Amino acid sequence: MAELTDDEKESRRRAALAAQEEEAWYAEDEYRQRQAEEEEASNREDAIESMVTWFEEQFEDPQNETPFDSEDGEYVYVFGGPFDAGEVLGDQFSSDYKQEWIEAAVEQLQATGIFEWAPRTGSDYYEHPERDEEHANPSDFSKEEISSRILQRLDDLEARLADLPSAPASIGHNSPPDDVGLPPYDNESRQELEVAIRQTRAEVGKTEPSEPVLAEAESAFRRVGTAIAKWIGAKLDLAVDETIKATVRATAWGTVAAFALGIADDLAALIRHLFSF
Template identity: 30%
Template sequence: MIIYTRGTAKIEHSVSKEIFEIFDDELEWEVVGGDERGMGQETIYEAFVDHDDLGDLRWSISEYPLGVENFTDTNVGVHRIVSDFDYGLEHQPDFDEEEPIGLRNRLKANPEWATALTRGSLVKLLVDWFHYLYEDPANETPYNGREGGYLYIKGGPYNAEEELRGNFEDIVPEEALMAAVEEIQSDGLFDWAPSPRHQASVAFYEDAVADDYQQEEVSFEKLSEIAASEPSAGIGSAEEKAARVTVLEQISALKDELPKPASHGGIGHNHPPEEFELHGDELEEAAASIDAIEAELVSNDPSAEVVAKKASLLKDAVGWVAGKINTTVDAFCKSFGMTLGAAAAVAIPAAILASPYWAKLVVLLGSLKSWLLVVLAL
């Protein structure tokens, strides 16, 4: 059930006989009480207007039993009602599509329902629509303090008022639209990123998957050859910076867990060795390659050729691990849900953070491939 209020109320002042008009968008309905009765709960709704000349004006609706309008009552004190609103309870239309993304179409296709909505109800619908399509950039948007903050690689930043106006200004009252903006921005956040349901995010990931499919077979060795003969056209772009931030975050997470090479050829960690642990020359080569890649990526002009060569050595280390369990590099990588051409994620998934270090190494290889593809404009 929803409360509808239509028309204009006209009230005559008891002394001056002046007739005042009260408009339907001035009424804000709230639940003010109710009791448990024989056929269930009774709910009392009330709208209150504090008028400069008429004083306290109240409109009330009783819902009892659930889903049934019991009575309505208008109280204007000593004044006289010339004509009242048409107001009460009515059933909300059944919609084929209830997701917030379809709100504009529902409002346009059901004007009587849209008109009947109280401002509070409409504001809630607008706020739900916004949060369905937009999110705090802290959720998934890469951040780089040196570049001035968030890198909106999927689109944005978006502004609540601009987005609501662009979608609803022609069909909702200004007061409701601005009340929704105020509520959305109440926590002090004014720049928003697209949520995974926003078309900009959908397009971003579709493009990433398409690029991954096309470039998966490009090896690090081939990328090293390309980097040696062609300029790194993608260095400095927003996409490259975002991918670089991701790689550096993954390197940091990996280095925290990578065993330390032992000074006498032993295994450099304190827990028992497993069959497919990196150790000895493989561990030293992997650690040195990771350090070299990190050094390049923190510089102002990283060398794609060096990164590709060192990434190739890391892939060899992964191949050594894979061989210990009698599988291929590709099969080993896919066991962690990654391929060596996978697009760089915008954040390190919690599942990866909880995985053993070789899983983080697999993820790093995929992100390095993605960074190289961006840098070389492939």
């Protein structure tokens, strides 16, 4: 066998080197692609988790808090809704994430079996009954404006409470049927509101109010207001009015709920003004 010339040896050496470089390039390219795919998968997972977490902070299963009309067999969304996860996430995140990621988040949410969602209390999508538009966002006002409105609403709420029966359980012989039910407001609820009114009025007037006292009052107003609002939403006003018209009309209950929920929101805004650092 003839010995290779120097030129042939050099040619083979260059060919082997080129093959090694090509192999290294393909290996590096494969590595870059794998890294990009892993990063894409991680970003996708993070995005889905972020969207699902955000959604669950804003919305909940309607059976948690939303009144149910047994006659019609459906929920009564008195606080806004029902909401579709696809529409909400699309509106909120279409400029941030891929449509496929949004659809995956929706699929994960709907895997719970829920397709119509209710807003959580206090979320961005939560709507109070009979809320004045000018009072829809208490945080837009100054501390002094919020305090002034709280005091005015306390006076208004006290006036409305004076028109309500002290104990609905004693509503004469004309008791409402089971599917209408009594307003969720008894002497204990009345006393709870009266204490909250006194505490709130005293604290708002102080130079340095107590955060725990304000928070306790906020909880009381929101608890009673929400209970009454849910009761109203679950019933037909005409049926309720017909049942308890001898004592007080359902619209009066709605006004009390609206004032109580409005004060709760104002107190939450005041707490943020005073104690957020």
